Structures are given as structure tokens and as C-alpha cells.
Amino acid sequence: MDQQTLQRIFYGALGLILLVVLGGGLAAAGWPGAAFALFAFMTLGGGLVCIWERSVVRSAFALMSTFMGIAGLFILLESDFLAMAQILIYVGGILALLLFGVMLTPPDMSERKLGRVLPGLGIVGLAILWVGLKVAATAKWAVQGAPLDGRADGPISSAEAIGVGFLAVDQYVVAFELAAIVLTVALVAAVYIARRRLSDVQPSRTRAGEVG
Amino acid sequence: MGLGAYVAVSAALFGLGIVAIITRRNVLYILMGIEMILNAANINFVAFNRFGDNGLDGRMFAIFTIILAAAEAAVALAIVLNVFHLFSSVKPSEADLLRE
Amino acid sequence: MIASLSFDPAVDYWLLLAVPGIPFVGYLLQIALRKRLPFGDKLLTLGMFGVMCITVYLAFKAIAAGHHGEAFVQHSVKDGIYFEWLYSGAAALGVDNIVAGIYYDGLGAAMLAVVGIVSFCVHLFSQGYMHGDRRYNIFFANISLFTFAMLGLVLSDNVLFLFIFWELMGLMSYMLIGHFAHDPSNPFFFKWATWASKKAFLTTRVGDVCLFVGVMMFYREFGTLQYTELWEAARVTVANNGGEFPAWMTVAGLFVFGGTVGKSAQFPLHIWLPDAMAGPTPVSAMIHAATMVAAGVFLLGRMYPLMSPEALHVITFIGATTAIFAATIGMTAYDLKAVLAWSTISQLGFMVAAVGLGGVVAGMFHMVTHAFFKACLFLSAGSVIHGCHHEQDMRLMGGLRKKMPITFVCMTICTLAIAGAPFFAGFYSKDAIILAGWANILDLKTFSGWGIYALVSLAIAAAFTAFYMFRLIFMTFFGEYRGNLEKHMYSDALAAEAAAGIERPGGHHDDDHGDAHAEHGHDAPHAEHAHAAHGHDAHAHEPHESPWPMTVALCILAFLGMFGGHFWLLDLPGAVAFWHGAHTWFESIVSLDSLYGPAVGAWAADGISEGILDHSSHIGHAAHVRAVILSLFVATSGIVGAWYLYVKRRDLPAVITKKLDFGYYVVKNRYFIDEAATLLVIAPSVKLGVFLKWVDEKIVDGLVLGIGRANRFLGFFSAWFDRIFVDGAVNAVGLVSQGLGSAFRLLQTGRIQQYAAFAVGGGLLTAAWLILA
Structure with missing residues (x-):
């Protein structure tokens, strides 16, 4: 099979799966179920495409689908502020950074052939699947989920509640400050690491072969 | 949908992240894999918070994770650029100075 | 002028330290730089001149103190100038500590001045005598180090440091006797010097081991090595023992005396000294006549209070025996230096016997005057040998009076001194020794057979001394010069002698060793070598006077040999008082009290005849009169005898020797010791x-x-x-x-x-x- 056919089969299968899970979700839990199915598909499908694709740019855009799906899941979990933050930070920030990374590094076409990694992937996947099934079968969650629609919207998940939680002295102000410090330090460190050194701009002092 | 569904989605995403980290030859895929893993953890946090009875803890964790992920991404990108500068390559298999 | 001098501890201790320091620095410079040191010999001689000035200057201070009747004792430990060996700080003067300081008393002052003067003279003399020697620089380095050792020995205030310097002197003696042992151009000296230096070193080693054993015995019992503490400890020990010396002190004292026997060449360890003449003559003058061999006597002077009466009897006996038997051998020797060597042994016997008789001061005095005139005699002999182109046999000299006038005058003065002619240095000291012998006999307290033996032996030895010394003078300086005798004539003469049974042709003492002595003594082969080496032919055999450094040194020592006994020029009232029994300069600075301190001095005086201690006492007066008469008699008889046999009737010696036959044969061969x-x-x-x-x-x-x-x-x-x-x-x-x-x-x-x-x-x-x- 050549690359083209594989792509077609893959994306075709993906479409079929979308239809199946949408249908399944609708049938199992009505529209909320369908929404969950859609968002879960966006999440996992994005991840799958990300792994599947040989091009970094495509993978990055596939990842955007993952992030959007997770944001959707957050909405379903009544965490609208988080969902917004997810879209803002991941899609707007991190993904943009990744794309910058893609642009600043040369394209590398020497990815492994799928056939070479597939056995390993299969083993790892089966193992994870097995562990997951076992966990799902034996785990007793301390919290048992209430139905999605059976709970009233409270201030608990609103941006206001989170803001108050962050700033109230008796709640998460330490975590807030910590986060602020971590961000500052990390950004300064990033700037420091990535800054161009004098030797980079003076050709005479760069390594041989780069001057040309 | 119940908690189990979210946990399952989270687990699948985690697995995908692991695969991305292990198999791909570009440093950027490792970054993407890390993001996927972090997001899988985030789903868990929020889901357990939503179905549990413990205030805002999980969501706060999630926010914290997002912040850390942002910081990590910035630093990691800087590292990637440096690795590229050093090895003229973004393949992690070639940045094997650790062996020495 | 003299009276205004006084010892100043702040300055004079450093001067005293500089005294051994200067020759030591000179040695280091010379040995490090060798021939690169410009004017090395002159530099060292100049340093020795400084040493001489310091020692004489300080000796005058001691004399000035004695002039005032003060006891002159300077012990640097009291003034804090000392070196602590085993411990330091709080335990500085503790029992087990070894503290080394400077002990400078009248005896030390006199001895130091003697060493300083003689060393300077010898340095000066050597510049002429050793000129052209291939190890000239080494020679100067070695005699400098020797001088350092001798000065340190005199200055040390404890037996251990005395022993250290003692051994250093022994080493330097070895190296200097063997000075010619590195000259491959002279096979005879090569072997003889090697053999003689080994013999000297090993023989004195016997005595040195004895000395060390004795010192350690005293240290074990008394726990100290300081002279002052040893004396006091001996006094206390004897007092606690009921006035009797413990037996172990006799043994230890005899061991210490063993050191003297070795170093001062007393019977029976004297055998090394005649052979030590293999060394250069200045070395013989300094080490084997004036200083090192006197160190044994000096040691006796320092250790006298530790000697029990029994030990003193042995000392008397050994000394007297040595004096007379060496004198008899001296009468038969023909080698110029050998005569002087036997004379030295004999005179050392006088000193040792004097100490044994209780005449410590007399013995020390003779040591000082003997150093002057014997150094002068040796240097004169060196001058003669130099003038005669390294000829040492007296039979090949004669008539040198006119050719070497300065040497002749100096040597005659010192011969008069050693013979005991009145007003010469030796007269006073020898008179003091004879006086000690008389006083010992006249005083019932000290009367013993040892004393009679000593007095008789010493008197005869004194007569013999006068005889063989004037024999030397007459053979060397009178008559006609015999150096130009044809060799075969000389050989014929020897053969005739041999046929007459006078002298064994095989040499006098050591055919058995089968070494370099083989021919006939050490005379002729050496002479042949010297002639060859100097490249002189027959007409150049004419003797000549020595260059000025040698004659200057001779004159200095001859002056001291003449006036060193009394110095009446410096101390006129004393000279007048002499006839009334006044002290000589030496006796004014050295007495039992000043030697050992009042307490020990008084105790030591117990065992000594009254006549020795007090010349004005009845016994003292009687002994003095007898001693003067005896001294004058023996000196006169010896001189006249020599004149009669070697000037008036020159045929007689051969007749007499023939008559004596076997006796002569024995003596000539040094009693076969x-x-x-x-x-x-x-x-x-x-x-x-x-x-x-x-x-x-x-x-x-x-x-x-x-x-x-x-x-x-x-x-x-x-x-x-x-x-x-x-x-x-x-x-x-x-x-x-x-x-x-x-x-x-x-x-x-x-x-x-x-x-x-x-x-x-x-x-x-x-x-x-x-x-x-």
C-alpha cells in the first residue's frame, strides 16, 4: 500500500468512527451524550491524527482539534472558565509557540516508516488497553458521578468563583503566587536560553560550515 | 455521561501522548506528546472535581497545570532551538550526549 | 692600661661566639667555592687574624681581672645565652636537659688565646709552606674547620659538646694527616699518609670510646653534663660517701682519662703521633703539637675534680712513664720532625703527670707555654725542611745557621724554652711541674711512691729533653752542610752503621706491616721524591731562608716562646715579685678557685700538697728552691751534654751507641711498642x-x-x-x-x-x- 491509500483508509476510518460514536452517544444519553461523543472524538481523533501525520504542521493543527475537544469536555464538566482558558492558552499560546518552533527548525522528512513502529505501537497499545480495562473493571471510584444534567449551575465553576478562590487569603492565594513566580522565572529562563549569543552573530567565531 | 467515560477518554489521550513521545523523530512531537499527557491529566482533574465533593481543588489544579504547561512550552521551545543550534538537528536520537 | 678592661657580657659573649664562627664561615666559603674563592688563603688568614685579635683581647680581660685578684669565670647560661638541646622552655635547666653555653674562665681564656695565636701563625705559615700544593684550598678549608672545632671545644661548657668537638678534631686530624694521601705523584707519601691517617684515627678512636663511656657513666650517676654541675655533684657525692671516692668514680675517671691517653698520645696509645708526621708540617705544628693533643690535657683540667686519688695515681704513672720513655726515643731519632714528635709526647707526659700530682695549674700552664714553643719549633722545622727542599733527615743538614738566620734564632729561642732555660717560657711551667713533684713528696699528706717515681722520671726526662733538643739544634744548624753529600756516600754511611749493628737497615718499626715505611724510616725516599718533584739539580740543593709569611709566623711564636711564661714586660712589678714567690700571669688567672669555683676548689685542694697551693708556705718554699735548682741542673746538664757530644766530640755518639748496643737498638726501635x-x-x-x-x-x-x-x-x-x-x-x-x-x-x-x-x-x-x- 502506498502512502496515499493509507491516508485515505485512515481518514475514512476516522469518519466512520465519528459517525458511530455520534450515533452511539445520541442513542445512549441523548444530545448531551452526542455532545460528549463529539468532543471525545475531537480529542482522541486529533491525537490520533497528530501521531499519524508525517508533517509537523499537520500534526500541530490536529493537536488544535484535541485542545478544542478538551475545552468542550470542560464545558460539559461545567467548567466554562477552564474551557475558555484552555482555548486561550493552548490554542492561542502553546500551539502558536509550537508553530513558531516548526517554522524555526528545518523540515525533517526522515520520520520512521509506520511499518517499523507499528509492532511496537501494537504491543504498547495492547498493554495500555489491557491495563485500562483491568483498572476500569476493578477500580472503585471514591466519587460516583452524578448525572450530567442533574446538577444546577452553581457559582462554583464560574470565573468569579475561581477569581475569588485565587485571591481569598484562606483559599488558593499561595498557589496563585507560586504560579506567578513560576511563570516569571520560566519566561525569563526561556528568554535567557533562547537568546542569541555574540558568537552567533559574528561569523568569524561560529563553527566551520555555518559561515557559508 | 458518567465519570468512567471521562476517565477513559483521559486514559486514551495519555496513551496517545506516550506514543507520540516514544515513536516520533522530531523534538516538536515530544512537546506535543507532553501537551497531550498534561491535558489527559487535566481532564481527570476536572472530571473528578465535577463528580466529587471537594470544592474547587481539581479545577485549581487544572489551572495550575495549564500555567505550568505554558511555562514548559516556552522553556522547551527555547531548548529545542538550542538543541538545534548545538546539533544542527531536532532529532532527539542525535542529541545523545547523555551517553557520554 | 690592662687594669681598665673588664668582661662585658652584652658584647663579649657575641665576640666569643664569633671566635669559632669566623673559621667555620671561612671553611664553608672555602669548601663551597674551592678555587673560585678569590684569595681564599688570604681571606681565611685574615679571618684568623681577627680571631687572634679577639681571643687576645679577651684574654687580656681575664688577665686584668686576675690582676685585681678577682675570680674570672663567665658562664653564658647565667646570662641566657645558651642552646637547649633536648627540651626547651620551662624545663630549660631541668635534670635531663642538655644545655650548651659558653664557659669562659681563666683557663679557657688562656687556651683560646693560644689557639687563636697558633692558628693564625699556622695559617700565615702555610701560605708559604704549602704554596703550590695541589690541594692547597682544601688544606686551608680543613685547618679552618679544625680551628673551629678546637675553639668550640675550649668554649663549650659541657662534656657532650666537648666530645662533639673532640670527635670533629679527630676527623680533621685524620683528613689533614692524610693530606698527601691524594697525591699520586708521590707513591711513598701516598701510602704512608694513607696508612698514618688511618692509624691515627683508629688509635685515637680507642681513647674516644673510653672517654664516651666515662662521660656516660658520670651522666648516668649525676644526670648532667655541665662542668659546674658535675663538679658540685662529685663534691656532694664524695661528702655523702664519708670523704671517700666511690669505686665507680675511679673507673669512670679512668675511662675519661682514656680519652686523654688517646688524644694526647700517652703510653700506650702514643703510637699514632710519630706517624702523624706524615701530614704537612703546619698541621703537625698546630694539631699534633700545640692544640689538638693538648685537648686531652685540657680535658683533664676540666674533669680534675671528678678524678679519685687512685685515678690520679694512674694518671701520674702514665704521664711520667710517657715523659721519660718518649724522651729516650727522641734522643735516637734522626728525622727532624720525629724528634719533635717524640718531644711532644714527652712534654704531654709532663702535663699529664703534673695533673696527676695535683699540679693542675702547672699542667695547664705547661700546656700553654708548650703550645707556643712547640708550634714555633715545628714551624721552624717546617721552615728548615722547606729551605732544604723537603729534606727531613738531620744527618743531611748542618751549618744552616748562616743560611737561615731567622729560623735559626727562632728555633734556638724555642729550644731554650723547651729545655727550660731561665727566663724562657718553658722554664716557668716546667719549673712549676717539678715544683709540684717536690711538693708532692715533701708533704706527708700526699707523699707516695708514685710521686717519687714521677719526680725522678720527670727530672731525667727534662734533662733528656734539653739534650735531644740541643742535639737537634747542633746537628741542624752547626757544623757543615751535609745535604750535598753524594748519594752513594750517604748510602755507604748507612751501610757502615748497619754493619756496626747500630741501625737495622730494614727500618725501625714496621716491616711487619709491609707498607711504605720499608726503606729506612720515612726519610730518604721522601727526600728523593722532593728533589725530583721540585726539579732541582745538584747546585739547587743549597738551603735558603723561607719567605716572609713563614718567618713572620716564626717570629710571633718565638716571641711568645721567649716571653709567654711571665710577660714581665707587660707586668713589671710581677717580674720583680717573681723571685719572692709571686704568681706568673697564668697562675694569676688560673687557680683551683677560679677553675672550679670556691666550694669545689676548696674541696679539690684537700687532696693536693700544701706546697703546690701556697708557694709561700714552708713546704712551698722548700719545694720551690729544690725545683729551681733541679730545673737549672737538668737543663744545663742536657745542654752541655748535647754540646759535648755533637759539637765538641762528634765521634762520641757512634761510640756510645755501639757500647749501648742492645739498649740503643731497643730505644731506636721505639721499644718495639x-x-x-x-x-x-x-x-x-x-x-x-x-x-x-x-x-x-x-x-x-x-x-x-x-x-x-x-x-x-x-x-x-x-x-x-x-x-x-x-x-x-x-x-x-x-x-x-x-x-x-x-x-x-x-x-x-x-x-x-x-x-x-x-x-x-x-x-x-x-x-x-x-x-x-
């Missing part, structure tokens, strides 16, 4: 050595070799075991480690992704284990 030593000591020692060598080679070596072989076998077994088992185990461990290492190295790829995969695999396995468990 060397042969006896060879037979009784050296041959058994060699046999014992051979036997021990056999034991060593056959038995000890056999044992050692057996043990070695056993060990070797054990070693081979061990090696085999080691190789097979131990190495095997070690190698196995190594191989396993290596294998594991190579296996694990495959995992260490440095690839992050691989590590992550391992982590994931590990996590999965853990999860699986948890689930399955």
Missing part, C-alpha cells in the same frame, strides 16, 4: 676478624641463605597459589563485571526516547504486577 701492638692487638684482631669473617661467611651466611632459600621456595608456592586461585578469583570478578558492563552499556544509548520507553515499560510492568498481585 708498635711491634707489640701489632703482635698483641692488631694481629689477634685481624685473626679474630678472619675468624669472624669465616663465621660470617659459612655459618651466618649459610643460615641467612638457608632462610632465604626456604623463603624463596615459599615464595614460589605463594606465587603459584596466587596466580591460580587469587588471580583467578579476581579475574573472574573482573570478567563478570565486564560482561555485565557491556550488557548494560547497550542500554545506555543516551536517547531520551529510549529512556522514556523504558520508563513506560517499567510503569506498565509495575501496573501489571499491582493488578495481578
Whole structure:
């Protein structure tokens, strides 16, 4: 099979799966179920495409689908502020950074052939699947989920509640400050690491072969 | 949908992240894999918070994770650029100075 | 002028330290730079001139103090100038500590001045005498170091440092006697000097070991090595013992005296000194006449209070015996230096006997005056030898009076001094010794057969001294010059003598050694060499006066030999008072009180005749009159006898020797003491050595070799075991480690992704284990 056919089969299968899970979700839990199915598909499908694709740019855009799906899941979990933050930070920030990374590094076409990694992937996947099934079968969650629609919207998940939680002295102000410090330090460190050194701009002092 | 569904989605995403980290030859895929893993953890946090009875803890964790992920991404990108500068390559298999 | 001098501890102790310091620095400079040191000889001589000035200046201070009747004793330990050896700080003066300081009393002052003057003269003399020697610089370095040792010995205030310097002197004596032992151009001196230096070193070593044993015995009992503490301890010990000396003190005292016997060449260890004449003549003058051999007498002076009466009897006997028997040998010698060597032994016997008789001051006084005139005599002899182109046989000299006038005058003055002619230095000291002998006999307290023996021996030895010294003068300076005798004539004369049984042609003492002495004494071969080496032919045999450094040195010493006894020029009232029994300069600075302090001095005076201590006492007066008469008589008889035999009737000596026949033969061959030593000591020692060598080679070596072989076998077994088992185990461990290492190295790829995969695999396995468990 050549690359083209594989792509077609893959994306075709993906479409079929979308239809199946949408249908399944609708049938199992009505529209909320369908929404969950859609968002879960966006999440996992994005991840799958990300792994599947040989091009970094495509993978990055596939990842955007993952992030959007997770944001959707957050909405379903009544965490609208988080969902917004997810879209803002991941899609707007991190993904943009990744794309910058893609642009600043040369394209590398020497990815492994799928056939070479597939056995390993299969083993790892089966193992994870097995562990997951076992966990799902034996785990007793301390919290048992209430139905999605059976709970009233409270201030608990609103941006206001989170803001108050962050700033109230008796709640998460330490975590807030910590986060602020971590961000500052990390950004300064990033700037420091990535800054161009004098030797980079003076050709005479760069390594041989780069001057040309 | 119940908690189990979210946990399952989270687990699948985690697995995908692991695969991305292990198999791909570009440093950027490792970054993407890390993001996927972090997001899988985030789903868990929020889901357990939503179905549990413990205030805002999980969501706060999630926010914290997002912040850390942002910081990590910035630093990691800087590292990637440096690795590229050093090895003229973004393949992690070639940045094997650790062996020495 | 003299009276205004006084000892100033702040300055004079440093001057005293500089006294041995200057020659030591000179030695270091000379030995380090060798020929690169410009004017090395002149520099060292200049340094010695400074030393002489300091020592004389300080000696005048002692004399000034004695002039005032003060006891002159300077002990630097009291003033804090000392060196602590074993401990320091709080225990500085403790029992077991060894503190070395400067002890400078009248005796030390006199001795120091003597050493300073003689050393300077010898340095000066050597510039002329040793000129052109191939080891000229080494020679100067060595005599400088010797001077350092002698000055240090005189200045040290404890027996240990005395012993250290004593040994250093012994070493320098060895090196200087063997000075010519490095001259391959002269096979005779090469062998003789080598042999003589070894003989001197080994013989004195016997005495040195005795000295060390004695010193250690005293140290064990008294716990100190300081002179002052030793004296006091001896006094207290004897007082606690009921006034009797313990037996061990006699033994220890005799051991200490053994050091004197070795160093001062007393019977029976005197055998090294005549052979020490193999050294250059200035060395003979300084070491083997004036200073080093006197150190033994100096030691006796320092250790006198420790000597029990029994020990003193032995000392008297040995001294008197040495004096007379060396004098008899001196009468028969023909070698210029040999005569002086035997004379030195004889005079040292006088000193030792004087100490034994209780005349410590007299003995020390004779040591000082003897140093002056004997140094002068040796240097004069050196001058004669130099003038005669290294001829040493008196039979080949004669008539030198006109050719070497300065040497003649100096030597005659000093011969008069040693013979005991009135107003010369030797007269006073020898008179004091004879006086000690008389006083010893006249005083009932001290009367003993030893004293009579000593007095008779010393009187005869004094007459002999006058005789053989004037024999030397007459043979050397009077008559006609015989140096130009044809060799065959000389040989004929020797053959005639031999036929008459006068002298064994085979040489006088050591054919058995089979070494360089072989020909006839050490005279003729040396002479031949000297002639050849100097490149002189027959007409150049004419003797000549020596250059000015040598004659200047001679004049200085001759002056002291003339006036060194009394210095009446400096101290006129004393000269007038002399006839009334007043003290000489030496007796004014050295007395029992000033030597050993009032307490010990008074105690030591107990065992000494009244006549020695107090010249104005009845016994003292009687002894003095007898001593003067006897001294004058023996000196006159000796001089007249020599004149009669060697000037008036020159045919008589041969007749007399022929008559004496066997007696002469014995004396001429030095009483066969060397042969006896060879037979009784050296041959058994060699046999014992051979036997021990056999034991060593056959038995000890056999044992050692057996043990070695056993060990070797054990070693081979061990090696085999080691190789097979131990190495095997070690190698196995190594191989396993290596294998594991190579296996694990495959995992260490440095690839992050691989590590992550391992982590994931590990996590999965853990999860699986948890689930399955």
C-alpha cells in the first residue's frame, strides 16, 4: 500500500468512527451524550491524527482539534472558565509557540516508516488497553458521578468563583503566587536560553560550515 | 455521561501522548506528546472535581497545570532551538550526549 | 692600661661566639667555592687574624681581672645565652636537659688565646709552606674547620659538646694527616699518609670510646653534663660517701682519662703521633703539637675534680712513664720532625703527670707555654725542611745557621724554652711541674711512691729533653752542610752503621706491616721524591731562608716562646715579685678557685700538697728552691751534654751507641711498642676478624641463605597459589563485571526516547504486577 491509500483508509476510518460514536452517544444519553461523543472524538481523533501525520504542521493543527475537544469536555464538566482558558492558552499560546518552533527548525522528512513502529505501537497499545480495562473493571471510584444534567449551575465553576478562590487569603492565594513566580522565572529562563549569543552573530567565531 | 467515560477518554489521550513521545523523530512531537499527557491529566482533574465533593481543588489544579504547561512550552521551545543550534538537528536520537 | 678592661657580657659573649664562627664561615666559603674563592688563603688568614685579635683581647680581660685578684669565670647560661638541646622552655635547666653555653674562665681564656695565636701563625705559615700544593684550598678549608672545632671545644661548657668537638678534631686530624694521601705523584707519601691517617684515627678512636663511656657513666650517676654541675655533684657525692671516692668514680675517671691517653698520645696509645708526621708540617705544628693533643690535657683540667686519688695515681704513672720513655726515643731519632714528635709526647707526659700530682695549674700552664714553643719549633722545622727542599733527615743538614738566620734564632729561642732555660717560657711551667713533684713528696699528706717515681722520671726526662733538643739544634744548624753529600756516600754511611749493628737497615718499626715505611724510616725516599718533584739539580740543593709569611709566623711564636711564661714586660712589678714567690700571669688567672669555683676548689685542694697551693708556705718554699735548682741542673746538664757530644766530640755518639748496643737498638726501635701492638692487638684482631669473617661467611651466611632459600621456595608456592586461585578469583570478578558492563552499556544509548520507553515499560510492568498481585 502506498502512502496515499493509507491516508485515505485512515481518514475514512476516522469518519466512520465519528459517525458511530455520534450515533452511539445520541442513542445512549441523548444530545448531551452526542455532545460528549463529539468532543471525545475531537480529542482522541486529533491525537490520533497528530501521531499519524508525517508533517509537523499537520500534526500541530490536529493537536488544535484535541485542545478544542478538551475545552468542550470542560464545558460539559461545567467548567466554562477552564474551557475558555484552555482555548486561550493552548490554542492561542502553546500551539502558536509550537508553530513558531516548526517554522524555526528545518523540515525533517526522515520520520520512521509506520511499518517499523507499528509492532511496537501494537504491543504498547495492547498493554495500555489491557491495563485500562483491568483498572476500569476493578477500580472503585471514591466519587460516583452524578448525572450530567442533574446538577444546577452553581457559582462554583464560574470565573468569579475561581477569581475569588485565587485571591481569598484562606483559599488558593499561595498557589496563585507560586504560579506567578513560576511563570516569571520560566519566561525569563526561556528568554535567557533562547537568546542569541555574540558568537552567533559574528561569523568569524561560529563553527566551520555555518559561515557559508 | 458518567465519570468512567471521562476517565477513559483521559486514559486514551495519555496513551496517545506516550506514543507520540516514544515513536516520533522530531523534538516538536515530544512537546506535543507532553501537551497531550498534561491535558489527559487535566481532564481527570476536572472530571473528578465535577463528580466529587471537594470544592474547587481539581479545577485549581487544572489551572495550575495549564500555567505550568505554558511555562514548559516556552522553556522547551527555547531548548529545542538550542538543541538545534548545538546539533544542527531536532532529532532527539542525535542529541545523545547523555551517553557520554 | 690592662687594669681598665673588664668582661662585658652584652658584647663579649657575641665576640666569643664569633671566635669559632669566623673559621667555620671561612671553611664553608672555602669548601663551597674551592678555587673560585678569590684569595681564599688570604681571606681565611685574615679571618684568623681577627680571631687572634679577639681571643687576645679577651684574654687580656681575664688577665686584668686576675690582676685585681678577682675570680674570672663567665658562664653564658647565667646570662641566657645558651642552646637547649633536648627540651626547651620551662624545663630549660631541668635534670635531663642538655644545655650548651659558653664557659669562659681563666683557663679557657688562656687556651683560646693560644689557639687563636697558633692558628693564625699556622695559617700565615702555610701560605708559604704549602704554596703550590695541589690541594692547597682544601688544606686551608680543613685547618679552618679544625680551628673551629678546637675553639668550640675550649668554649663549650659541657662534656657532650666537648666530645662533639673532640670527635670533629679527630676527623680533621685524620683528613689533614692524610693530606698527601691524594697525591699520586708521590707513591711513598701516598701510602704512608694513607696508612698514618688511618692509624691515627683508629688509635685515637680507642681513647674516644673510653672517654664516651666515662662521660656516660658520670651522666648516668649525676644526670648532667655541665662542668659546674658535675663538679658540685662529685663534691656532694664524695661528702655523702664519708670523704671517700666511690669505686665507680675511679673507673669512670679512668675511662675519661682514656680519652686523654688517646688524644694526647700517652703510653700506650702514643703510637699514632710519630706517624702523624706524615701530614704537612703546619698541621703537625698546630694539631699534633700545640692544640689538638693538648685537648686531652685540657680535658683533664676540666674533669680534675671528678678524678679519685687512685685515678690520679694512674694518671701520674702514665704521664711520667710517657715523659721519660718518649724522651729516650727522641734522643735516637734522626728525622727532624720525629724528634719533635717524640718531644711532644714527652712534654704531654709532663702535663699529664703534673695533673696527676695535683699540679693542675702547672699542667695547664705547661700546656700553654708548650703550645707556643712547640708550634714555633715545628714551624721552624717546617721552615728548615722547606729551605732544604723537603729534606727531613738531620744527618743531611748542618751549618744552616748562616743560611737561615731567622729560623735559626727562632728555633734556638724555642729550644731554650723547651729545655727550660731561665727566663724562657718553658722554664716557668716546667719549673712549676717539678715544683709540684717536690711538693708532692715533701708533704706527708700526699707523699707516695708514685710521686717519687714521677719526680725522678720527670727530672731525667727534662734533662733528656734539653739534650735531644740541643742535639737537634747542633746537628741542624752547626757544623757543615751535609745535604750535598753524594748519594752513594750517604748510602755507604748507612751501610757502615748497619754493619756496626747500630741501625737495622730494614727500618725501625714496621716491616711487619709491609707498607711504605720499608726503606729506612720515612726519610730518604721522601727526600728523593722532593728533589725530583721540585726539579732541582745538584747546585739547587743549597738551603735558603723561607719567605716572609713563614718567618713572620716564626717570629710571633718565638716571641711568645721567649716571653709567654711571665710577660714581665707587660707586668713589671710581677717580674720583680717573681723571685719572692709571686704568681706568673697564668697562675694569676688560673687557680683551683677560679677553675672550679670556691666550694669545689676548696674541696679539690684537700687532696693536693700544701706546697703546690701556697708557694709561700714552708713546704712551698722548700719545694720551690729544690725545683729551681733541679730545673737549672737538668737543663744545663742536657745542654752541655748535647754540646759535648755533637759539637765538641762528634765521634762520641757512634761510640756510645755501639757500647749501648742492645739498649740503643731497643730505644731506636721505639721499644718495639708498635711491634707489640701489632703482635698483641692488631694481629689477634685481624685473626679474630678472619675468624669472624669465616663465621660470617659459612655459618651466618649459610643460615641467612638457608632462610632465604626456604623463603624463596615459599615464595614460589605463594606465587603459584596466587596466580591460580587469587588471580583467578579476581579475574573472574573482573570478567563478570565486564560482561555485565557491556550488557548494560547497550542500554545506555543516551536517547531520551529510549529512556522514556523504558520508563513506560517499567510503569506498565509495575501496573501489571499491582493488578495481578
